Amino acid sequence: MDDPTRPTREQARNLDLGRVRSVSGAERASLDPALLDVVEYRKSGLSLNWIVGCPLDCGYCVRHLFGNFGMKVPRALMSDEQAFELLVGHRFFQPGVTPVQLLNRATDPMLARVKPHTFAMLRLLDEAGLRNHVLLITRWRVDEQDCAELNALRNLRVTLLVTHSGIEDPRIEPVDSAIAATSLRTAFAHARRYRVVLYWRPIVPGLNDSDTHLAQATALRRHAHATVFTGLFYRDEIRAYYRDHGLPEPYVDTARRKILPEQLEQRILTHAPPPDPALPLSPLFRKTSCAVAFAHGLPDYNGHVGIRELCDICPAAQLARCTSAHTRPSAEAVGAMAAGLGGRLVEVGAGAVTVAGLDEQHRYLMQHTLGYQVHDQARPHRLRRHGRAEIGWPSRPREAGSQVRAGGRPA
Ligand code: SF4
Secondary structure, three states: OOOOOOOOHHHHHHHHOOOOOEOOHHHHHHOOHHHHOOEEEEOOEEEEOOEEOOOOOOOOOHHHHHOOOOOOOOEEOOOHHHHHHHHHOOOOOOOOOOOEEEOOOOOOOOOOOOHHHHHHHHHHHHHOOOOOEEEEEEOOOOOHHHHHHHHOOOOOEEEEEEEEOOOOOOOOOOOOHHHHHHHHHHHHHHOOOOEEEEEEOOOOOOOOOOHHHHHHHHHHHHHOOEEEEOOEEOOHHHHHHHHHOOOOOOEOOOOOOEEOOHHHHHHHHHOOOOOOOOOOOOOEEOOHHHHHHHHOOOOOOOOHHHOHHHHOOOOHHHHHHHHHHOOOOOHHHHHHHHHHOOOEEEEEOOOEEEEEOOOHHHHHHHHHHHOOEEEEOOOOOOOOOOOOOOOOOOOOHHHHOOOEOEOEOOO
């Protein structure tokens, strides 16, 4: 006989959706189909995005690329339970291997309405005994209760990446950077079972790269296990938004990859405040996965050590850790893997495997499985050009001056 106190299936579904309402049929129909693809493989991990919509209004948001910037109220595409099943049943998911990112495409996982779902998902993954990396990227509020939730997890390797830019122009970033700074301090002060990364981005010439900005961000490095610094994604859609709203355009050109001019990188790397033994600076990294791996005392899961010029700023102990874990795979094994995914092995080099006929998602699957870089034959990597736009490189003023807008510092 049915238990009358038991919620109906529909009620259970609504309870599961917590404070985020399910997306309506009309809203679903209006979404870019790419947003309905809830699991997507990205370089930092398999990304699970079952909630869409954000009120934080950062002008450079990647939601511009999906035509979704106008959706300010988060909506759930499915229940937490359904999203969990989708992730762990995904053909690319490997227990203990695949790094996972939660809600990093179209919302912020720490928004008050979204947070219950974020923690529900973490508990589902943790209770399944999974020890995978899980990355949470936020620029919103993190309080002591949130830290207690994260510390209660037993298995997952959780990293909280707190985004801080120091941008003061409210037309570009209406959220006060002080919120992220407070979250970072709180999260770091209470971190027991999780790690905290200062995600210093986007750094843009003329906008948030003054000596004062650099000093502020550098001070925050004392409240994190590691720090990643990076530039701006300046795609056509984001430039169109800047133009439509009369915002100062930081670069003359758009680019497929993030832009961080060479001189700016040098200023960041050489900015050296007086030492404070009580609160040492966390090390700087160019790559997200490097910072995450270091924070957990593990080698980089993307095998960036194969591109040695990325490692010249890394602590010696971490370099040794990555170097000893870096194992050149056999051509037979990689060839079979590439063929099984529908592509072809071109070569196994000293620092990277090169393949043909595999898209980004399949290459990331191989890269995370092998802990070794996997490059596309059609996009050859060149020295000092790994994963960044060419704008602002090299830093010779004659070339770079034409690339960075007046008002921005020439790179
Ligand atoms: S040694 Fe290189 S690959 Fe390893 S964490 Fe450092 S920068 Fe990344």
